[in-house]
Amino acid sequence: MDPIRLRVKRQARPDAEPYWEEFKIPYRAGHNVHSLLMEVQLRPLRADGTRTSPVAWDANCLEEVCGSCTMFVNGQIRQACSALVDTLARPIVLEPMKKFPVVRDLAVDRSRMFESLKRVRAWVPIDGTYDLGPGPRMTEEVQQYAYALSRCMTCGCCLEACPQYNDHSAFIGPAAVGQAILKNLHPTGPLTKEERTAELMGIGGIVDCGNAQNCVVVCPKEVPLTRAIGDAGRETTKKFFRDIFRR
Incomplete structure (x- = not known):
């Protein structure tokens, strides 16, 4: 050869x-x-x-x-x-x-991607005590969805393919959105869901997604990023109206 x-x-x-x-x-x-x-x-x-x-x-x-x-x-x-x-x-x-x-x-240097994960609090807090008893039951559908999102390996392929993610944009990118939704699905996720959703509503958040859907095409782990982005859009809309009526 x-x-x-x-x-x-x-x-x-x-x-x-x-x-x-x-x-x-x-x-x-x-x-x-x-x-x-x-x-x-x-x-x-x-x-x-x-x-x-x-x-x-x-x-x-x-x-x-x-x-x-x-x-x-x-x-x-x-x-x-x-x-x-x-x-x-x-x-x-x-x-x-x-x-x-x-x-x-x-x-x-992929620091920007990891800073976005910090911004949306893509982790489960372990400080403090949460009395959840046995914890809520998760349906098989939620389990399968959470597993698919958990396959993200922060490789950055989705960010390379995303036209909205560049030096001139503050967009956090699809990976961070997907991980925010994943943590919201965790049994303790609702305790910090409002904080994550607030970050998704901010500058560079979900509103900057152009719906090109390149991310889901190039993802080597077939993470359902477009579904996560859609879920994030619904969550931010609901929070927007909740915040209005709380005033």
């Missing part, structure tokens, strides 16, 4: 200009993009044989669970660990995510 041609868009530091480098890697059955980058790390040689520095990228679980190795592979946003070489056109072209600042090469 011919060597695998790999083109990587590189950047030495956040304020540096990007540039391209090409590598040739011996073919081996079962290669994925992650293993190609590991080969470059072991032998950092350009296609012409000259030495270069190893390519920087993020990785952790290697089984499409953590989302850290998300990047553009041949123009498609996806995870490097699940991008099998035998299914990809050649040359294989790798680029960093475009909606987040580049730290180096293919590694990006």
Whole structure:
């Protein structure tokens, strides 16, 4: 088999200009993009044989669970660990995510996404005591919905595909909306639901969603983001009228 041609868009530091480098890697059955980058790390040689520095990228679980190795592979946003070489056109072209600042090469800073999760309080509070008895029963439908939302691995694919999520918009993005709805479904969720809903009503909240529905198309975990966005819209509308009549 011919060597695998790999083109990587590189950047030495956040304020540096990007540039391209090409590598040739011996073919081996079962290669994925992650293993190609590991080969470059072991032998950092350009296609012409000259030495270069190893390519920087993020990785952790290697089984499409953590989302850290998300990047553009041949123009498609996806995870490097699940991008099998035998299914990809050649040359294989790798680029960093475009909606987040580049730290180096293919590694990006996704702090904005995690700050959005903080904003909508996408967690179950453990401080204090809640006397819920045995807790409310959850229907099978709610259980299935909550499980689907819980599959989100904060990879950022939905944010890359969302036209409303960019440097000129304060939109928190579909991932944060989905996680806010997930936490509202938790047995203790109603205790902090008003706070989450208030954040979804604020600047950059649900009103900034343009309903492009790209997010649900690119999500590698098939999280029902459009359903969550619809639920968030209904919750914010109900809170709006509740707040009016409380005055």
